[in-house]
Amino acid sequence: MKYLLTGGTGYIGSHTVVELLELGHEVVILDNLANSSVKVLERVEKICGKRPAFVEGNICNRDDLDKVFTAHQIEAVVHFAGLKAVGESNQIPLSYYHNNVSGSVTLFQAMSDHNVKKLVFSSSATVYGENNVSPLDESMPTSATNPYGQTKLMIENILVDLAKSDSDWSIINLRYFNPIGAHASGLIGENPNGIPNNLLPYVAQVAVGRLAELNVFGDDYDTPDGTGVRDYIHVVDLAQGHVKALEKIDAHNGCHAINLGTGNGTSVLQIVESFKRVSGRDIPFKIAPRRAGDIATVFAHADKAAKALNWQAKLDLNAMIEDTWRWQSNNPNGYE
Numbered sequence: 001m002k003y004l005l006t007g008g009t010g011y012i013g014s015h016t017v018v019e020l021l022e023l024g025h026e027v028v029i030l031d032n033l034a035n036s037s038v039k040v041l042e043r044v045e046k047i048c049g050k051r052p053a054f055v056e057g058n059i060c061n062r063d064d065l066d067k068v069f070t071a072h073q074i075e076a077v078v079h080f081a082g083l084k085a086v087g088e089s090n091q092i093p094l095s096y097y098h099n100n101v102s103g104s105v106t107l108f109q110a111m112s113d114h115n116v117k118k119l120v121f122s123s124s125a126t127v128y129g130e131n132n133v134s135p136l137d138e139s140m141p142t143s144a145t146n147p148y149g150q151t152k153l154m155i156e157n158i159l160v161d162l163a164k165s166d167s168d169w170s171i172i173n174l175r176y177f178n179p180i181g182a183h184a185s186g187l188i189g190e191n192p193n194g195i196p197n198n199l200l201p202y203v204a205q206v207a208v209g210r211l212a213e214l215n216v217f218g219d220d221y222d223t224p225d226g227t228g229v230r231d232y233i234h235v236v237d238l239a240q241g242h243v244k245a246l247e248k249i250d251a252h253n254g255c256h257a258i259n260l261g262t263g264n265g266t267s268v269l270q271i272v273e274s275f276k277r278v279s280g281r282d283i284p285f286k287i288a289p290r291r292a293g294d295i296a297t298v299f300a301h302a303d304k305a306a307k308a309l310n311w312q313a314k315l316d317l318n319a320m321i322e323d324t325w326r327w328q329s330n331n332p333n334g335y336e
């Protein structure tokens with residue numbers, strides 16, 4: 001099969017490219033490189049001996065999209081492209097609504113006009129909002145507390161309406177929990193611009209000496225050690241979940257939301273201790289005030305993915321941390 005991956009040079013996109021190429025599929029990447037490096041392409045080729053087709057472009061630009069769909073016989077799309085920093089979205093909401101929502105609508109219009117109606121969308125557990133109690137399942141009410149989360153929720157709802165309007169569409173909204181880790185080769189991994197917002201890249205940069213100290217955002221939550229609990233999932237497991245979702249949309253129609261998580265929760269301090277053990281490095285930290293918008297505990301109900309996709313996460317926390325450390329220690333400055 002030939003797939004278009006928007007945002008395919010990003011962290012999750014690049015790991016999904018590797019899985020698809022290794023299965024013998026063809027991949028076309030459309031990416032504006034706003035939050036990723038073109039060097040990913042040579043790393044992907046090193047890993048699997050094949051290079052995906054790459055088009056530098058923007059989902060907001062209809063001409064860029066038409067060029068891709070005209071030049072390639074695309075059979076399905078995996079839509080990763082979008083801005084994804086919760087804090088930043090509060091400061092520049094219009095950029096998030098334009099890039100994420102308007103850009104997605106432009107993509108979906110181009111897909112419809114080129115009669116490509118199979119789609120896997122990169123959604124997020126953030127759509128469960130703050131009022132649901134974990135384990136979070138797909139039947140729960142959704143809400144959003146920041147513009148980033150609003151954009152994910154809006155796009156999910158747009159896709160529900162699109163599938164209702166035209167039964168030829170086959171769509172899966174994948175709700176990611178907390179993707180971490182890296183390909184075992186250490187050649188690709190998470191490479192955030194500037195100071196990381198997320199826990200694992202921040203801890204990894206402390207361990208490798210790029211950052212001095214971790215701020216633990218609160219130790220007074222109602223959790224076993226007082227720090228935030230999250231459902232960390234290995235990015236390679238997540239990528240394989242996308243492969244299964246592509247198989248599913250090839251056989252079924254409609255629009256379905258599916259969690260990609262492990263069903264297990266791990267606290268911030270447990271992550272820090274694991275990282276110290278695996279890396280042999282100290283991870284200096286201090287307890288800081290809670291971060292606005294954070295909740296105590298988030299983890300997935302993972303049954304629907306097991307039933308609907310015949311997929312479940314296999315890699316444990318130790319593998320997630322080991323693979324993160326191999327990537328970061330081999331690439332202290334990321335792809336630069």
Ligand code: WQD
Nearest residue numbers: 084086124126197198199202215216217228229230268294
């Ligand atoms: C994890 C835990 C923090 C940084 C976000 C988005 C979500 C998805 C994943 C895109 C929390 C604590 C963090 C730090 C800390 N992104 N923490 N010090 O907030 O669960 O999810 O990223 O789809 O949509 O909401 O992930 O890694 O930021 O935080 O103590 O420097 O680590 O309080 O308990 P989060 P995170």
